Amino acid sequence: MKVVNSKRLFAGALFSSLVLCAHAQGTGPLAVEDRSLPRQQAPAASPSSTAGVSTTISQDGLMVLMQQQQQFEEQIQQLNGQIEELRHELQIMKDAERERYLDLDTRINTLAEQGKTEQPDEQAEGNVDPEADRAAYKAAKDNLVRRDFDAAAKAFEGYLNDFPNGQFRAHAHFWLGQVYSNQKTPQNDKAMAQFQAVVDDYPDHSKAPTSLYALATMQARDGKVSEAKINLHKLIKQYPDASEAGKAKSLLDQLGS
Numbered sequence: 001m002k003v004v005n006s007k008r009l010f011a012g013a014l015f016s017s018l019v020l021c022a023h024a025q026g027t028g029p030l031a032v033e034d035r036s037l038p039r040q041q042a043p044a045a046s047p048s049s050t051a052g053v054s055t056t057i058s059q060d061g062l063m064v065l066m067q068q069q070q071q072f073e074e075q076i077q078q079l080n081g082q083i084e085e086l087r088h089e090l091q092i093m094k095d096a097e098r099e100r101y102l103d104l105d106t107r108i109n110t111l112a113e114q115g116k117t118e119q120p121d122e123q124a125e126g127n128v129d130p131e132a133d134r135a136a137y138k139a140a141k142d143n144l145v146r147r148d149f150d151a152a153a154k155a156f157e158g159y160l161n162d163f164p165n166g167q168f169r170a171h172a173h174f175w176l177g178q179v180y181s182n183q184k185t186p187q188n189d190k191a192m193a194q195f196q197a198v199v200d201d202y203p204d205h206s207k208a209p210t211s212l213y214a215l216a217t218m219q220a221r222d223g224k225v226s227e228a229k230i231n232l233h234k235l236i237k238q239y240p241d242a243s244e245a246g247k248a249k250s251l252l253d254q255l256g257s
Contacts, residue, residue, distance in 0.1 A: 120167030209242035
């Protein structure tokens with residue numbers, strides 16, 4: 001009887017072991033954390049919601065890039081416009097510079113062709129040696145004909161200082177103004193002062209209309225447009241038959257008279 005009971009106990013224990021093993025194989029091994037704490041899992045996002053967020057982010061980024069591109073294109077257009085304006089202004093300056101040099105070169109050639117036939121504008125006043133007067137002026141003029149502008153400037157300055165009542169003062173003022181404005185480093189203020197001296201002190205001189213026009217053009221280049229317009233109108237009124245009167249009308253049109 002005892003033997004039968006022992007067999008029954010052994011069979012029950014064996015059956016219990018088999019049940020536990022089967023349950024362990026179905027659930028798999030547990031980690032230490034799994035055995036100590038209950039596992040908490042976040043709910044998985046649905047595919048549709050994830051796709052919607054990605055699409056919104058992509059559209060916002062694209063809009064920012066498009067706005068930046070538009071801003072860059074506008075800035076490039078502005079820079080291109082400024083470059084074109086600078087090119088235009090530079091070309092105008094080059095043309096004006098070339099015209100000024102050609103005009104001076106023509107005048108110098110004319111002066112050289114006159115040579116000894118050039119006559120004084122008026123008789124010298126006071127105790128002035130006419131020969132010394134003529135020689136000083138000729139020396140300055142010879143430097144100008146050689147295109148030695150620095151030497152010519154000093155010579156004309158010396159002539160005007162040494163011969164305050166000289167016979168060639170109007171010519172000297174005019175040529176000194178031309179020299180000042182055509183030096184490597186132009187002295188525009190001094191040049192305009194010389195042209196102004198011809199206009200004020202020798203209004204009936206042959207160089208007066210040319211001096212007045214030269215003065216007006218220099219004032220316009222320096223941004224003194226109002227003063228330039230006044231002198232241009234003065235030129236047209238006082239010297240209507242001079243060739244510079246036509247130039248004055250054209251310049252007034254450019255300045256928006």
